[in-house]
Amino acid sequence: MKITFLPDTYTVEELSVTSLMDRTYCIFDLEGTGIDTTVESITQFGAVPYKRGAGLGESSFSSLVRASKQIPAAVEKLTGITNDEMLKAPHFNEVYEQFCSFIGDEVLVTHAGYEYDLPMLERHCQEYGLTMLTNKVLDTKAMFTYIHPEVTDVVSTDFLIQYYDLNTEGIHRHDALEDCGIIARIFECVLDEYEKRGLDHFTADASKHMKRFVIPEMYLKKENEGVTE
Template sequence: MNITFLSNDVYLADGIRVDNLVDRLYCIFDLEGTGILAEHESITQFGAILYQNGRVLDTFTSLVNSTTPIPEAVQQLTGISNESLVDAPSYSEVYRRFIEFCGDAVLVTQAGYEYDLPMLKKHCHLHDVPYVERPVIDTKALFAAIHPELDEVFSTDYLIDYYGIEDTDIKRHDAAGDCVLISRILMRILAEYRTKQLADFDLTEGLKVRRFIIPQMYLSKQG
């Protein structure tokens, strides 16, 4: 699996193929961090759910001890404070537990090719932990693959609006809550795949996807 950032606006995903999408066991995961720029930030929370055929089978969540302070604006957004991380387990410990929880499931993220995977790989390197290679589906790319007519940033809010997904019962910007939301997005996209009689996610020839727009509060950190 290769993710190549072609510009600030577009990435290329290739070398990815997942067969038999409908019946797969998925581990949907989400990370919270001290900010949105993966090269600068630290992970503060893991969330994951095991999901198959429209059902949540199990859940996992943990805070992560961070060496990077959480800015006040991000504390307000996520509800995670610097104080709450003082006694949290290390990245190494949480990542080990996360991989055990996932087992052989295919990983699923939303905007993970741009954020979650770079964060995981960076932290594995920093903590001298082997990064476990496995198939990963980003719901943005999964959606883009069947909608070449659309030239948008397929953000979480875009997909919520597109499918009319209920999200008022979910705590947003919380890793556990966002996993439930991603499961609802995944369910709607897989329903489209079934309608189009598509059984596989095949990016072996590459797919260009528009990257998320960096919020103004983070722009001062660039460069």
């Protein structure tokens, strides 16, 4: 898969996933010290199996990851992950090995993973001298954008929660494992739309552009002493 980043959008090529309705997937999500994938550090992995019609699997994977930098106070508050917890958290290479063992060769599903989770993983793998995973990855943001060219908003998690009228009351947002549950519900809604349109595949198309997320004000340098996520 090839992801090409432009100033405000990105495109995807060299990816095709067939038999969308019948597969077992693995939903995954990451939390980090910030949004800038070139400098920030992963703080948490979450993953859970999913099959349409059967819902989430009984097994799941969740682990903190020791960050290589301090978590800004605003991010501690947002995620609930503290710098004190980082002192005892396992290092990335340990958690990544466990994560890869858990996901196996399943097709992965994420949200905004093409612009955040995958670049973060790739950079960390390079820094630790590890092999980047080769699983096919579906992104609910891209899947939604492909069938809704009329939508001009940035397709964020919050946008899709509102679009599909999902009830997230009581869910700890920005916890990697709990966010996997939200992604799974969004993915199910997207699959329902694909089925209604007679689509049972996702094929990347370089002519389709996804709008990149906008960095929230809480992460801007002028507001957070150099924080860029």
